[in-house]
Amino acid sequence: MSPPPGLRGDPPVRKPFSLFVPILAGATLRDRAIACIGALIGICATGLLSSFVFGSDPVLPFIVAPIGASAVLLFAVPASPLAQPWSIIGGNTISALVGIAVGQFVSDPMLAIGLAVALAIAAMSLTRCLHPPGGAAALTAVIGGPAVAAAGYGFAFVPVCLNSAVLVALGLFFHRFSSHSYPHVPAVAPANTHGTGDLPPPVRVGFRAEDIEGALADLGETFDIDPQDLDRLLRRIELRSLLRTQTDFSCADIMSRDVISVGTIADAEEACSLLLSHGVRTLPVIDSSGRLAGTVGLRELARRTGPVEDLMTRAVISTPTAPAVSLMEKLADGTSHSVVIVDEDRRILGLVTQTDLLSAIPRMLARQPEET
Structure with a gap:
């Protein structure tokens, strides 16, 4: 299979009136x-x-x-x-x-x-x-x-x-009232949340900051974009490409449905007992109406007392119809170990853990269409 145009060394093809087409990306x-x-x-x-x-x-x-x-x-x-x-x-x-x-x-x-x-x-x-x-x-x-x-x-x-x-x-x-932030703050590079010398999980595989710097040096051009924003843009492109090609499995296909949860009025000791007895790392917290209020894990419960409502953190959520691969970014941030799947009323339908997603990846790859 011959390489596509642009990789063979062919000169770029100019379209009629191309000089009148702005090259600014993202403008609407x-x-x-x-x-x-x-x-x-x-x-x-x-x-x-x-x-x-x-x-x-x-x-x-x-x-x-x-x-x-x-x-x-x-x-x-x-x-x-x-x-x-x-x-x-x-x-x-x-x-x-x-x-x-x-x-x-x-x-x-x-x-x-x-x-x-x-x-x-x-x-x-x-x-x-x-x-x-x-x-x-x-x-x-x-x-x-x-x-x-x-x-x-x-x-x-x-x-x-x-x-x-x-x-x-x-x-x-x-710009406080527009859809843009100003002054612009470049994307914060992923950080290792475990206090070790390893690179954070999202950047261990694939390109790194030095690759971006080297590519910019190779091109010999000055681009009107912060290198950190360029890094975020390229990683977003990778994710969207993955989402486009991996649509066979939804969150509903891989989620656990028998979800262990705890009420907001439960105390820390009860929540910790549930975590240990079921061997899970995160418990969804539900309010008096049965809706998701947050999550609590061993990190929040360690050496703390009081009602779960005072210890819980914001839940990472998704919908049952969302592609399963869309959870990769959420579960690789170094802090989230599970994603709660909810309906439109924030009632719990299931839970997807890192283990659930890892178990599904071989099946996703097996169904990956061959490139032509």
Whole structure:
């Protein structure tokens, strides 16, 4: 079987009008609508608040043009490393300072504008606040005219830094109500919860952080994504591929149905006795109406007394129709030993343990379709 296109060294096939197709991944119409609303609110409010500082004095602009480009990043791609608070505030301010300095020491305008942008990139890179609109801030500081020249280094702080800080503050508030978190926090790497030197289970097999770093070095390109986010994305792709190909077994097919549980009013001693007598590691906890309230295990019961309701933790749940393989991620996190299968009313239907899932894997692999 011949390898697919792209693995044979064939040049990529360009589709008609491909230059007009954006390459930004994950963008949806809803995201773009949110970005438009955010930019509308952000730019208007930034201009309004900044104009209060300047009053009616027309000597300096109350808002600078680079802030418009900053708003595009802040509201359209808030997860970008280039759109984070320090990138916006530091990138614009430091670049403006660089532009002012170049303008004062270099008299030739053509050389000055080139040096301003080039040195702004260097300064932003060294201070870890690379921000594309910073190049425009540096350029504005050079060619901004007599008003900017008269303001001197103060231009970098008012209006540039002030505009940037106000925009970031508005972005922080706006994204509390959007579907995106801001500032963006990269995915936390899996940790070993047992206090040993081993790698955590999810990363013992497959690619590792050094593989991602090596691949990025091999490609020789700079991508607008945090390496930890890239790691999370690749692992999510692996999981979705597995879910797509392994759909024969559902949670209902492999779950235990005679589930040992305990009530919320039971004490720790009774719960511990149930765990030991049945040889299980987790007990679902049910409330007075028979619905799942949480789970309790030996970890929670060790050297503790009182009602189970005060000791239980949040239950890891799934539905009977969910693919059994979808539980892999939940049962490999180092803390969860079982998943409670519930109906729409959170009534317990069954339980899937790590042993149940491991026992089903050989049958899943046996039914795996052959690649053609």
